[in-house]
Amino acid sequence: MESWQRELKERVTNLDELERFLHLEDEERAWFDSEEERRLPFALTRHYLSLMGDDPASPLRRQAIPRKEEFRFLSYESADPLCEQEYSPLPRLIHRYEDRALFLASDRCALYCRHCFRRHFTGGAGQGDREVKNRKDRRSLFEAAQDAACYLEKRPEIRELLLSGGDPLMLPDGTLFRLIDLFRKHRPDLILRIGTRMPAVLPSRITPVLAREFGRRAPLFVVCQFNHPDEISPPAVEALARLADSGIPILNQSVLLRGVNDDRETLKALSGVLLAARVIPYYLFQGDLAAGTSHLRAPILKGVSIMRSLRQCMSGLATPVYAVDLPGGGGKVSIPLDPVLRVEEREALLPGPDNRLWPYPVED
Ligand SMILES: *Cc1c(COP(=O)(O)O)cnc(C)c1O
Ligand code: SF4
Secondary structure: OOHHHHHHHOOEOOHHHHHHHOOOOHHHHHHHHOOOOOOOOOOEOHHHHHHHOOOOOOHHHHHHOOOHHHHOOOOOOEOOOOOHHHHOOEOOEEEEEOOEEEEEEEOOOOOOOOOOOOOOOHHHOOOOHHHHHHHHOOOHHHHHHHHHHHHHHOOOOOOEEEEEEOOHHHOOHHHHHHHHHHHHHHOOOOEEEEEEOHHHHOHHHOOHHHHHHHHHOOOEEEEEOOOOHHHOOHHHHHHHHHHHHOOOOEEEEEEOEOOOOOOHHHHHHHHHHHHHOOOEEEEEEOOOOEOOOHHHEOOHHHHHHHHHHHHHHOOOOOOOEEEEEEOOOOEEEEOOOOOOOEEEOOEEEEEOOOOOEEEEEOOO
16 A cells, blocks of 8 residues: 555544544534535545644635535525536536546545535535446446547547546556546547646655656646645645656646635735746636535635736736636636626626626625
């Protein structure tokens, strides 16, 4: 067993263990005491715990420790806010855009982010038959991958494949490389993107072997998720250096999170440390309307005002695109910063790629 796999085994996954490390607030303990079944599981790596500190308001703790607010469902929220199931022609495959597709390589994560928008799938919380079946049948991952690879073979207009989840790096090396090679066999020209939160939550997963093997499979991009500068710890910087030294381009996608990074100074510092670690800030996402995440969602108008002010003081390289996945399945659009966003009856109206106006709620 590799050391990262041992660290996975040593994760904190229940209330008793957690209380050995942290003094919990009532709102946090209430989540564990609840009998609600269809919720995102809890798992916390020792690494992330060591960065978190004991303050309940700490930006890292808010991302990792569940609270009872996760049981608050707003009328405009949903379990699958991007309607990914509608865009899923095959099990585990999401094909929403003409030139790129996404394959759900694993439904597990080292740490379950409390803001996860794919919580209908992540952590085995999914209902849909396909996941139940896939969990029962270990071989089904490769069956699904085989079908997806044939789908890609017939559609040369798809140039990029995103491996996502869950976290694809939860798969052991052998499985992961076999998966990549299967897609490459059917489509040697495919540009690969691996979406992972491991550099932030379990940097030891980025082993020298992983970095080297990824480097051999170019063009392959790694897209990570750092939401706060404190997540870019010395082990994270070393993990990113292993990837960069292997020639792998690294991008970052952050989520704008209430009480975590919804202020100008934090986002500015985040971009600074990312660039220093050779990571390009790619997207800053407005929170998706996933059920039970309203306490972590920053208001869209706050995001607009922060981004407007950041634009003045950051380089283009340091400035991510502020974007949102349109609720209801309209796709990703960048959020217009000027002229002023049109707002009607507590709804911000965002022009979609189809030029229709899509509503996004204005929250306080
Ligand atoms: C986000 C996403 C992509 C990638 O979009 P980019 O704007 O190229 O980063 C591809 N497929 C799906 C389904 C997505 O959600
Ligand atoms: S790593 Fe990604 S898929 Fe996993 S819980 Fe976090 S946001 Fe969700």
